Each structure stands twice: as structure tokens, then as C-alpha cells.
Amino acid sequence: MARLLVLVNSVVLLLFGSDMFLVGANRPPAPVNVSVMHLRADSATVSWEVPEGDIIIGFSISQQRQEGHTQRFIREVNTTSRSCVLWDLEEETDYIIQVQSIGLYGESQASKKVHFRTLKKSDRFPSNSSNQDDPTVQGLDKSRHLQTGEMIIIVVVLVMWAAVIALFCRQYDIIKDNDSSNNKEKAKPSSERSTPEHHSGGLLRSKVSTTPLNEFSS
Secondary structure (H helix, E strand, C coil): CHHHHHHHHHHHHHHHHHHHHHHHHHCCCCCEEEEEECCCCCCEEEEEECCCCCCEEEEEEEEEECCCCCEEEEEEECCCCCEEEECCCCCCCEEEEEEEEEECCEECCCCCCEEEECCCCCCCCCCCCCCCCCHHHHHHHHHHHHHHHHHHHHHHHHHHHHHHHHHHHHHHHHHHHHHHHHHHHHCCCHHHHHCCECCCCCECCCCCCCCCHHHHHC
16 A cells, blocks of 8 residues: 555656646746836836747736835736836836746746836936947937927828818808808899899880870860
């Protein structure tokens, strides 16, 4: 009986160990090229890349203040996104983030730690904006160009709407003037429209020859 129990335990451990080995072998690799862009006083955008050849169904991000011990986890599945916006950050604070990929058989190992610092509320760009190779600066430049393009589009749309409204008002005034002229024409007395006039400008009158009575008496 004791031998049977030992055999059963050995089989269970073997099966469990093989399953764990298969699951570990099928886990996706850790994300690479993790970077932080679009830095603000209270937000930042994290982006990363995933090696090809693996099925990824989501991601998990761990966020921690450099001087604190509390971690915040962001987990999202059923997505192919390779970026995430971190909200509710504190200004002028150092943070550490790591990204994990979620596959069909579990999560990958955590990526390398990435450090970043949020800006002041009064700052628009980071102090190292002269470094054009910094992905943070590149993200900020793209955001600035995008905002400029959006403003141009908004101005063009407003001008087009103003032109359409002006044209509509002009057409409305023309229609209103035409209706007013027609109403005045209809309001004239019928006698003025039906009484014929003489070519010299006077009204036609019937001419009746009258003979004085004294001519007949003579």
C-alpha cells in the first residue's frame, strides 16, 4: 500500500512538472524597446515592441514611485495595442515601470526597468529638449505638430461654415425681396391694371355729337 501511494505521488509530480515546463516554454518573451513619451505633469505614454512569432493577447504594466513601495498594475487583455497612457501621476516625481506581455499560456518575464520623471505643471517641454535622440522629445515634437495641424483644420472648417452661412443669408435676402415685390404688385387696385389708356396718356372717352336745340327751332 505504501509503495502504491509513493508511485501515485511520483506520477502526479511528474505530470505537474511537465505541465509547468510546457507552460514556461510557451510563454511569450519579454517586451523590448520600452520607452516613455508625451511626458506631462500628470500623465505619460508608455510604448514597447514585441518580438515577432508569438501570439500576444494583452499586456501588463507595473508602475511604482522610485521613493515608494506601493505598486500600481495596469492589465489589459484582448488587445493588440503596444502603448498605454499612465494617468494620475504626480508632478516632478520619479517613476519606475516594467511591461509584461500576456500570451495564451501566461505572462512573459518583466521587461527591463525604465525610469522617468514627470514635469512641472508650468513646463511644456523637458529640460533636456536639446537632445533630439531622446524618445521623449520625439514624442513631444510629434504631439506639438499634431496640435498645430488640428488647429489649422479647425480654422479652415470655421471659415467654410462662415462662408456657407453668409451665402445662405444672401440668398434669403434675395428671396425675401422678390416676395416683397410680388406682394406689392398683387396689392395694386384692379382698376389701375384693367382700365385702358389713350396713347396720349389720357383715358379713352366716348365721343357723342350734341346739336344745340336752337338750331332745330330755326
